[in-house]
Structure formats: C-alpha cells, structure tokens
Amino acid sequence: LRTPFERVPVPPEVDDVINLVLNRLPKIQGKTVKEREINRLLTYMNQVEKYKDFVSKFPRVEKLHPFYKESVEILADIDRVKICLFNTSRTADLAMKSLREGINTIKTKDEKEANAIMRRTFGRTSSILRKNRECTSFLIKVTVQLKRMMAVDPSLPTVIVAGAPNVGKSTLISKLTRAKPEIANYPFTTKDIHVGHMRMGERLIQFIDTPGILDRPNTERNQIELRSVNALKNLKGIVVFVFDVSPLSYYGIEDQYSLFKEVKELSEKRTIPVINKIDEKDDTYYNEVRARVENALEISADKDIGLEELKKEILKMLGTSLDRGLLDN
Ligand code: GDP
Known part of the structure; x- marks a missing residue:
C-alpha cells in the first residue's frame, strides 16, 4: 500500500554524516592536489544533498489526509515539524553554499593552500550542520516512526x-x-x-x-x-x-x-x-x-x-x- 511517507528518504544523523565524510577523506584522490581537495568537498556535498532530498520529499503537512495529519499530531507537535523542516532545508542550503565557496576558493588560490582551505571549509560546514543537529534528528525520528506505522489507506472504505x-x-x-x-x-x-x-x-x-x-x-x-x-x-x-x-x-x-x-x-x-x-x-x-x-x-x-x-x-x-x-x- 502506498502511504505518504513511504517515499521519504531518511538521511543519516548529522554526526554520522560528518564522521562518514571524515573517514572517507584519506581515501579520496585526484590528479592534482587541488583536484583532490575539491573532490573531498564534493563528497561532502553529496552527503548534504541527502538533507535537501529528505526535506523536499517530506509531504506538505497541510495537504495530508486528516487521518495522517492526526497521526503526525499524535506523534509530534506539528508546528515543530514545520519549523524543523524549514530549518533543515535552510541549513542544507547554507552548508552547500559553504562547500561551493570552499571549492571556488581552492580553484583561485595556490596549490599549497588547498588542503588548509579544505579543512577550514570542512570545519565551517560541519558547524553549520551541527547547529541544527537537534531539529534534524527530531525530523529523522518522526519520519522513521511514520514510515513504520502506515498500512492503513484512508481512501478505502x-x-x-x-x-x-x-x-x-x-x-x-x-x-x-x-x-x-x-x-x-x-x-x-x-x-x-x-x-x-x-x-x-x-x-x-x-x-x-x-x-x-x-x-x-x-x-x-x-x-x-x-x-x-x-x-x-x-x-x-x-x-x-x-x-x-x-x-x-x-x-x-x-x-x-x-x-x-x-x-x-x-x-x-x-x-x-x-x-x-x-x-x-x-x-x-x-x-x-x-x-x-x-x-x-x-x-x-x-x-x-x-x-x-x-x-x-x-x-x-x-x-x-x-x-x-x-x-x-
Ligand atoms: P481479539 O483479541 O479480539 O483480536 O481476539 P482473537 O481473535 O485473538 O481471539 C481470542 C480467542 O478467541 C482466540 O483463542 C480465538 O481462537 C477465540 N475465538 C475467536 N472466535 C471464536 C469463535 O467463534 N468461537 C470460539 N469458540 N472461539 C473463538
């Protein structure tokens, strides 16, 4: 049975995303030093995309069938859900912006500075994500529960x-x-x-x-x-x-x-x-x-x-x- 939450892709928690990227960094290579550092930031971008995707596929609460709306309300404060959707989307935008800026800076600067710029960008992006960590985590938990609960189709008699x-x-x-x-x-x-x-x-x-x-x-x-x-x-x-x-x-x-x-x-x-x-x-x-x-x-x-x-x-x-x-x- 199709349910409104079935297709929402659940991203990892913020700390898991940061650790995942961190663990991958040593394995990421490039033909030049600059390219390697850019590839590292691109890897981070791919992870941040998951939050964009998550928020954009989350159904609009106002448009939900009243049965599901009531179910969301039982589980969580709807206003908090809305605020966290907004904050998580904004946070993902800011993180993407930070990563893009880092990549552009690496391109324009000397090769010797590339690694330092990557590290700075990594740190800045991670603290942007961490600031919204609780909201993101709340949304993830609510979504996991919503995905589990659905086998009732309110459109059926x-x-x-x-x-x-x-x-x-x-x-x-x-x-x-x-x-x-x-x-x-x-x-x-x-x-x-x-x-x-x-x-x-x-x-x-x-x-x-x-x-x-x-x-x-x-x-x-x-x-x-x-x-x-x-x-x-x-x-x-x-x-x-x-x-x-x-x-x-x-x-x-x-x-x-x-x-x-x-x-x-x-x-x-x-x-x-x-x-x-x-x-x-x-x-x-x-x-x-x-x-x-x-x-x-x-x-x-x-x-x-x-x-x-x-x-x-x-x-x-x-x-x-x-x-x-x-x-x-
Ligand atoms: P529920 O808790 O209302 O879902 O009840 P269940 O369907 O689990 O049934 C409870 C118990 O009653 C089970 O042991 C069933 O086998 C038994 N039961 C259900 N229907 C009948 C019936 O028509 N006759 C008899 N004798 N036992 C029944």
Missing part, C-alpha cells in the same frame, strides 16, 4: 472491528479477508493493529482492528488514545462491534454493552453488532445481549458460522454509508 479484548476481532478479520492481515504500527497504541483487505469484485474494502484503542471504557483512555479515536473518525466506513458470549469471555455483558454504546458514539459511524462464539455460547450471556441489542448477527468467526450473512450486511451498510463515488472508484 473501511470496516473498523471493535470490541473488548479477546472477543475474536483478529480471528474475524483473518476470516473475512483473504490475505494474512498485515501488522501496522501506530503511535496510538503499543499493540499491533491488524489490517486486512476484502475484495468484492472491483471493490477493495479495508478491515482494521483496534487493540488498545476502542477496547475499554473511555474514562481509562489517556490523551493519546483519545486522539487516536479522532484519527479513526477520519476513516470513511462503518464499525463492526463484536460481543463475546462464551462462558470464558473476558468482560461481562454489562461492560461489553457499555463499550458498545461508547464506540457507537465516539466513532460516529453506523455500527453492526455481532454476537461471536455462538458455537460456545453461554445462554445467560447470550440472552443478555439479545435483550439489549437489536439486530445483532450471530457468528462464529472460528467455526465459520454466519460469516456470509455478515459480509452481505457489511456491504449493504457500507453502500448506504458512503457516497457511491467512493465505492465505485
């Missing part, structure tokens, strides 16, 4: 599979989607998010589960998790909420039901309630859910019961929840 821990969310996703679900890393949560895709004719529908996000009462959510709920709001689609009615269910029906109400409210999405583990149902639990929740579908993700029905319901609800244009794409 999405089914968010929610429910308490252990109710069968990831089992359900792997049954409904053909390929093995991908694992996505998100700043939202320390847990892995499962992302799977179901192809219906021309349509591709994305399924994600929500460990650590929508699986416990709101009062227990911290600031970051609250923002992640916001990020999920930016995905177009519906929620499938899974109840577990097996005798071993982790949460009682009371808790599962309050989570259900909360998820419906927070996600602002149409929700299909599903009663899972029907193959092992506890009658009391089952009746409790039935008494509280209307139109719940009965399934067993594990034993493949009721899944075709559920698929049909998902398609029907997605079709009416999204504008046709999006689904027909």
Whole structure:
C-alpha cells in the first residue's frame, strides 16, 4: 500500500554524516592536489544533498489526509515539524553554499593552500550542520516512526472491528479477508493493529482492528488514545462491534454493552453488532445481549458460522454509508 511517507528518504544523523565524510577523506584522490581537495568537498556535498532530498520529499503537512495529519499530531507537535523542516532545508542550503565557496576558493588560490582551505571549509560546514543537529534528528525520528506505522489507506472504505479484548476481532478479520492481515504500527497504541483487505469484485474494502484503542471504557483512555479515536473518525466506513458470549469471555455483558454504546458514539459511524462464539455460547450471556441489542448477527468467526450473512450486511451498510463515488472508484 502506498502511504505518504513511504517515499521519504531518511538521511543519516548529522554526526554520522560528518564522521562518514571524515573517514572517507584519506581515501579520496585526484590528479592534482587541488583536484583532490575539491573532490573531498564534493563528497561532502553529496552527503548534504541527502538533507535537501529528505526535506523536499517530506509531504506538505497541510495537504495530508486528516487521518495522517492526526497521526503526525499524535506523534509530534506539528508546528515543530514545520519549523524543523524549514530549518533543515535552510541549513542544507547554507552548508552547500559553504562547500561551493570552499571549492571556488581552492580553484583561485595556490596549490599549497588547498588542503588548509579544505579543512577550514570542512570545519565551517560541519558547524553549520551541527547547529541544527537537534531539529534534524527530531525530523529523522518522526519520519522513521511514520514510515513504520502506515498500512492503513484512508481512501478505502473501511470496516473498523471493535470490541473488548479477546472477543475474536483478529480471528474475524483473518476470516473475512483473504490475505494474512498485515501488522501496522501506530503511535496510538503499543499493540499491533491488524489490517486486512476484502475484495468484492472491483471493490477493495479495508478491515482494521483496534487493540488498545476502542477496547475499554473511555474514562481509562489517556490523551493519546483519545486522539487516536479522532484519527479513526477520519476513516470513511462503518464499525463492526463484536460481543463475546462464551462462558470464558473476558468482560461481562454489562461492560461489553457499555463499550458498545461508547464506540457507537465516539466513532460516529453506523455500527453492526455481532454476537461471536455462538458455537460456545453461554445462554445467560447470550440472552443478555439479545435483550439489549437489536439486530445483532450471530457468528462464529472460528467455526465459520454466519460469516456470509455478515459480509452481505457489511456491504449493504457500507453502500448506504458512503457516497457511491467512493465505492465505485
Ligand atoms: P481479539 O483479541 O479480539 O483480536 O481476539 P482473537 O481473535 O485473538 O481471539 C481470542 C480467542 O478467541 C482466540 O483463542 C480465538 O481462537 C477465540 N475465538 C475467536 N472466535 C471464536 C469463535 O467463534 N468461537 C470460539 N469458540 N472461539 C473463538
């Protein structure tokens, strides 16, 4: 899947660039002394180019899809990202200018001075880069995390599979989607998010589960998790909420039901309630859910019961929840 950060080339940290050039210097040769010293500065230029490239390929934050913008915001202060992009770009320009000047000076001066000029230029350029070291490092770290987290495509119609821990969310996703679900890393949560895709004719529908996000009462959510709920709001689609009615269910029906109400409210999405583990149902639990929740579908993700029905319901609800244009794409 294409993501806005996939193509951003991550440069080395400032100190690593300086050390890399420093280590290469003795190996760099030229036909004349002047040429050798110029080649050394050109080697430095090639490294500084990496920062130019990095900044220019970094997506414009304002133009990001709200889902990604929210994700960047969870990870880092957006203003700081913007300031550091600007500073890193400027620093790279200044470093290039310093290197160009060094090269030009070597050209015009006597051969005996060439090595001293190279050293001075090397020192000056390195201190320009070092002044912005923290900003550059911050951007590199943010980018590395952004590159890792992306397997969600906000342009696809999405089914968010929610429910308490252990109710069968990831089992359900792997049954409904053909390929093995991908694992996505998100700043939202320390847990892995499962992302799977179901192809219906021309349509591709994305399924994600929500460990650590929508699986416990709101009062227990911290600031970051609250923002992640916001990020999920930016995905177009519906929620499938899974109840577990097996005798071993982790949460009682009371808790599962309050989570259900909360998820419906927070996600602002149409929700299909599903009663899972029907193959092992506890009658009391089952009746409790039935008494509280209307139109719940009965399934067993594990034993493949009721899944075709559920698929049909998902398609029907997605079709009416999204504008046709999006689904027909
Ligand atoms: P998640 O934490 O909600 O993603 O739950 P998992 O998909 O990891 O499932 C938790 C446990 O429930 C696993 O041991 C599954 O094998 C089991 N499980 C999932 N679906 C069913 C089902 O339909 N019937 C039964 N009996 N067990 C199930």
